[in-house]
Amino acid sequence: MSVAYSFATAATPTEASxxxxxxxxxxxxxxxxxxxxSRTGSEVTMIPEVAQHLISSGGKRLRPMLTLATGALSGYEGDGTVKLAASVEFMxxxxxxxxxxxxxSEMRRGKLAARMLWGNEASVLVGDFLLGQAFRMMIEVGNMRALDILSTAAVVIAEGEVAQLAAAKNIGTDEEAYLxxxxxxxxxxxxxxxxxxxxxxGRTKEEQAACRAYGMNLGIAFQLVDDALDYGGSQADLGKNVGDDFREGKITLPIVLAVRQGDETERDFWRRxxxxxxxxxGDLEQAMGLLVRHGAIAQTVERARAYGAAAKQALDVFPASPAREAxxxxxxxxxxRVR
Structure with a gap:
């Protein structure tokens, strides 16, 4: 028995926003x-080929735009945010x-993943090259506090990836650990x-903390929506195959919530x-049916909205402006992206 469940996508409002x-x-x-x-250029021809395959594949460049926009919000008028924005995109x-x-993974942003074309080794090493270039640009900006923030982020991101590996395939993962x-x-x-x-x-500590809180809550909301879309979106929404999280054994918030609310028979299904x-x-369809039965996807979206509201509230310390509105x-x- 198949269970049909999908989100209606709000393409026009989403693009407009x-x-x-x-x-x-x-x-x-x-x-x-x-x-x-310019910074993906190299005499080693495979480096620009692999890097440009992903960089030119239609990503929205949201993270570097956030660096530029929060700089504008703060009244910054120098060139430093351009290099830091490029660093963020390379990271x-x-x-x-x-x-x-x-x-x-086989797909990324609707195209074959780089590893499918050049192999795992090349993908890892070109990723390392981009990280190196990111840090070169940070050094060129010459702001030690900004360098500390982004270098610390690189460490925390790696820790998060390893923590995800530890949680993978473990249906005992709870909501706090997943978050x-x-x-x-x-x-x-x-x-x-x-x-x-x-x-x-050079804005106040309060304003710096406000922008960080905005980004943190926005990032959590963004990921929770991705979690929901994996079980109810489309390949166009995700840029990868729907259900990849399920096939890869990833424990995401919809699974955490469904396992918590399910009975032992359902937990046996998730364990298998x-x-x-x-x-x-038919297992993906059954999984989606269980998520719907327990309202796990809807609850995930509601949590995303709550984090989104917290992100907006964080910017209350700034006066109204086009940058704040953006x-x-x-x-x-x-x-x-879901409604």
């Missing part, structure tokens, strides 16, 4: 994109290259990307599929 930040940072993003292109791209190897994982592997880079803008502008990897025909719209964009 990014218009504010895109317009706000358009000129600087042109400079960021040019810098990204993000490196983690995607590494993640696809760890997860044996700790996504704070590290996803939200930390959002937080760091947002914090460095006011740092470069996720812990032992014994997935047969950042508030980004929250709506992230959450409106």
């Amino acid at each position: 990014l218009e504010g930040i895109v317009g706000l940072v358009r000129a600087d993003m042109d400079r960021v994109n040019a810098l990204i292109l 993000h791209t490196a983690t995607l290259l590494h993640d696809d190897v760890v997860d044996d 700790a994982v996504i704070r590290g592997k996803t939200a930390e880079l959002f937080a760091a990307a947002c914090e460095v803008g006011p740092v470069l502008a 599929c996720l812990e032992r990897g014994e997935i047969g025909e 950042l508030l719209d980004v929250v709506d964009f992230c959450v409106a």
